[in-house]
Amino acid sequence: MITLALSKGRIFEETLPLLAAAGISVLEDPESSRKLILPTNQADVRVVLVRATDVPTYVEYGGADLGVAGRDVLIEHGGAGLYQPLDLRIAKCRMSVAVRDDFDYDNAVRQGSRLRVATKYTAIARQHFADKGVHVDLIKLYGSMELAPLTGLADAIVDLVSTGSTLKANRLVEVERIMDISSRLVVNQAALKLKRDQLKPLIDAIASAIPADPAA
Ligand code: ATP
Ligand code: MG
DSSP states (O other): EEEEEEOTTTHHHHHHHHHTTTOBBSSSOTTTTTOSEBBSSSTTEEEEEEGGGGHHHHHHHTTSSSSEEEEHHHHOOOTTTEEEEEEEEOOOEEEEEEETTTTOHHHHHHTOOOEEEEEEEEHHHHHHHHTTTEEEEEEEESSOEEEEEEEESEEEEEEEESHHHHHHHHEEEEEEEEEEEEEEEEEEHHHHHHTTTHHHHHHHHHHHSSSTTTOO
């Protein structure tokens, strides 16, 4: 049995065409089913639905043989014990710094002020500001980062941005792009050895279906 860990929503939706290229179709819709284990048209392949941030953990400890996780999630997790053979180029967005539109970020950085930064992505934020030599107090949040600068909780946030419309709706502006984000295939290292005959063709079929890189 091959177990694939996916999160509901964009990662599930955008992974489906890649699975189709490997001849795999998921037999139930996670939005309408309450099941956490979904069968596929292949008796020896199943999908388990987990929180996006739990995908690396499932794969690391062998609760799943492979999974799909955002670069953001993988950096925060640390990636230990995971083989990351493919950038799937799905669920694309970027990690950015944003502030209230009336906050002079460049000036605050120039003055060497200590910034209060709210984020779910503390590892990425810590590294980014350390690289810039900016002193920060990080405030860990689990969601709705946009609210932090509006309430005075923080001067800045580090968050995922795709169109920018959520920032705009909350009078925030993107002041720095930290990195481009997309989702990757992650594979349990022991499973890759023990189930290589099943996993290798699956990984190869997925690789052949990755969307073309518009920048290439
Ligand atoms: P939830 O939103 O249910 O709290 P989550 O934020 O962990 O969970 P998703 O919103 O489905 O889960 O995001 C999953 C992954 O998709 C993220 O880790 C990131 O890599 C990517 N992602 C997040 N937001 C966007 C976006 N607006 N556009 C494109 N990709 C995104
Ligand atoms: Mg989300």
